[in-house]
Amino acid sequence: MFYYSIKRLLMLIPVLLGMTLIVFAIIHAIPGNPALTILGTKATPEAIHSLNRSLGLDNPWYVQYFSYLKDILSGNLGTSIQTHAPIASEIWPHLAATIELSFIAMIIAVFVGINAGIISAWKQNSFLDYTAMILALIGVSMPVFWLGLLEQWGFSIKLQWLPSIGRDDIRNGVDPITNLYLIDTLLRGRLDQFWMVIRHLILPAIALATIPTAIIARMTRSSMLEVLKSDYIRTAKAKGQRMVWIVYKYALKNAFIPILTVIGLQTGLLLGGAILTETIFGWPGVGLYIYNAIQYRDYPVIQSGILIIAFIFVMVNFIVDLLYGLFDPRIKYR
Template sequence: MLHYIGKRLLQLIPVLLGMTFLVFMIIRAIPGDPAQVILGQLASKEAIESLRASLGLDNPWYVQYFDYLFGLLQGDLGESMRTVQPVATEIWPYLAATFELAFFAILIAVVIGVNAGIISAWFQNSWFDYLAMVIALIGVSMPIFWLGLMEQWVFSVELQWLPPGGRDDARDPVSAVTNLYVIDTIMNGRFDQLGDVLKHLILPSIALATIPMAIIARMTRSSMLEVMRADYVRTARAKGQKMFWVVYKHSLKNAIIPVLTVVGLQMGLLLGGAILTETIFGWPGIGRYIYDAIQYRDYPVIQSGILVVAFIFVMINLLVDILYGLIDPRIKYD
């Protein structure tokens, strides 16, 4: 196992190096001069050239790339051109916000998606099976921005049950410790704030969970149908075991591996692809952070933000591979 993990971590190095180079070249192909964007349209040519020199933008592209790479190897993600703050320090609150949102979204998707898939497989061709698969198809097809707006209109404007956006109440902001507000409110003993933070999480989490939930439900149903035709499942049912134990003890354990693969991929995608949800609900996450950096041509923020998301995505896939062996002892790693 340790040999396999070490091998995967070594394979991660060329992947991330290739990612840094591709991102570096692509963002510099975007029209616009960062110095011009920062100083504005009325800035003089001398001021723009001076800022370009101070930012190192007057150097050849390969010099800029190797300077960035050298700093990266030392753990330096660079400084934001716009705020002149270290990216490593500045990026964490945004990453924590997205991680918290993605975690609750994937939790909703797994709990509802897996159980819907199990029930659909057990009662194949029943009204619940047809209804669940139609809802799953709608969930996959439904645009997130439309669902988010409808949630705000119904639950925030009409019913006034839930806040329309943000992470907390601006009148009583959370005292950030880890920047994971659910944990911070518990650490601070502010359980009144905890309820408010959870209310702010409900709408964006549901909107973000819709597509993963539908995919997980369909994958769980397909995998469970295959497993439930196995001889050991028929034997367990013939012995009169309760449905709950047949499903969750015998069938699900053997059907969960392809579902786990989907969950890992969806979690990685949620971390990097939540920008629409974050924009609609005013959620200060990593997607909006990178999007704003693109608007200002803030190269260090764009490069480091995408690199961090890519690293997390690869590490989630590695964790999923490790879980395979823990769930199914028959899986061996060379």
Template sequence: MKKYILKRLLLLIPVLIGVSILVFVIVRLTPGDPARILAGEHATEEYVQATRERWGLDKPMYVQYYIWFKSLLRGDLGRSITTHSPVVEEIFSRFPATLELSLFAMLLAIVIGILAGIISAIRQYHFFDYFSMTVALFGISMPVFWLGLMLMFVFGLWLDILPISGRINVMIPLLNITGLYVLDSILTLNFRALGSSLLHLILPSIALGTIPMAMIARITRSSMLEIIRQDFIRTERAKGLPERMVIFKHALKNALIPIITVIGMEFGLLLGGAILTETVFAWPGLGRYTVDAVYARDYPAIQGSVLFIAFIFVVVNLITDVLYAYINPRIRYR
């Protein structure tokens, strides 16, 4: 197992180098002159050229990549063209917001998705099975931004019971320790901040977690249907074990491998793909930061954020693979 984990960690190096090259080239092939954007629409050509030289944008592409890659090896992702702040600091200041939103969205998706899938498998072809799988189909097909806007309209504007933007009421003070507002509220025993941060999480978590919830529900149902028809499940029932123990201890445990796979993939996608949700709900996370960087042609910010997202996604997949061996002892990595 240790050799397998070490091997996968070493494979991170070529993967991230490939991602860095791909992102570096694509960003520079997009239309628009970042020097002109940075200098201003009415700036003179001399000032634009000086800006281009200042940020090294006048050098050949391979020279720009070499300079950036050398800085990358030192853990330096460069400075943002628009804010002039280190990209590493900006990423780590915004990542806790994305992590908190993704964790709550994934928790919602796992709890509801697995329960819906189990009940649908147990009561196959009954009303709940048809209803839950129909809802799951709509959940997979529904655009995240449209669902977010509908949630804002219904619960934020029409019913006026939930906040529609931000992470917390700006009038409530909160000591920032970890960047995770719910955790910081608990650590500081600030229950007003805890309530406000939880309320602000509800709508974006539902919007972001709907697709993973639908995927988990469908894969849980399919996997559970395959397992509960196995001979060992019939044997457990013949022994007189309670149905709850048969389903949750024996059937679900053996059905977890594909479920864990989907959860791992979806969680990695949530961390990197919360762009639309964060934009709709004005959530100050990494996704919104990336969108703003794209609009501003902020090369260092785009490259740094995409590379960081790729790193997180690969690490989450590694953790998912390692979990297989603990869930199913028959699986051994070499």
């Protein structure tokens, strides 16, 4: 296990290098000159030229790439063209907002998805099964922005139960420590604010969780159906074990590997794919941050944002790989 972890970690190096190269290449393939964006359309060619030089944009691409790589390794993500602030410090509050939202969404998706999938498989071809699977089908096909708007209209505007925008109340703002508001409010002992943060989280988290829930439910169902047919389930029944126990203890652990894979992929996607949800719910996450940067052609921010999302994606899947062994002793780490 230890050797395997180290081996996998070493294998991450080329993956991460490739990732930086691709991010670097894509950004440079996009038409549009950053100098022009910064200086405005009325800038003189000389001014553009000198800015290009000071930004290093006139160097050959590989020189640009290596200086970029050097910066990343030293923790320097560059400065935002738009705000002139260092990106590394600017991006964290956004990242924290996205992590918090994705985490809650994933908890909902895993809990609801797995249970729906289990019940569907257990009571195969029953009314419950059909209902769950139709809901799952709707879930994967429902556009997130539309669901989000629907939620806002229903729960915020009509019923006025929940807030529709932002992470907290502007009049009652959270004083950040870690920028993970659920933790910050608790650290400050502000239970009222904790509750407020939760209320803000509910609608976007549900919107964000819809697709992963549906996908996890479907995967759980098919994986469980397979397992429930197996000989060792029959053995467990022959021992006189209860069905609930068999399903949740015996079968689930066996069925969990493909589910875990899906959970890993979905977590990665949530962290990167929250742009729509964040835009609709005014959630100041990394998605919104990149969205604004794109509009401004703020290359360093786009680059860093994408890089960080890709990095998280790779790490989540690395963790999932290590987790496999917990669920299946037959997986040998060598």
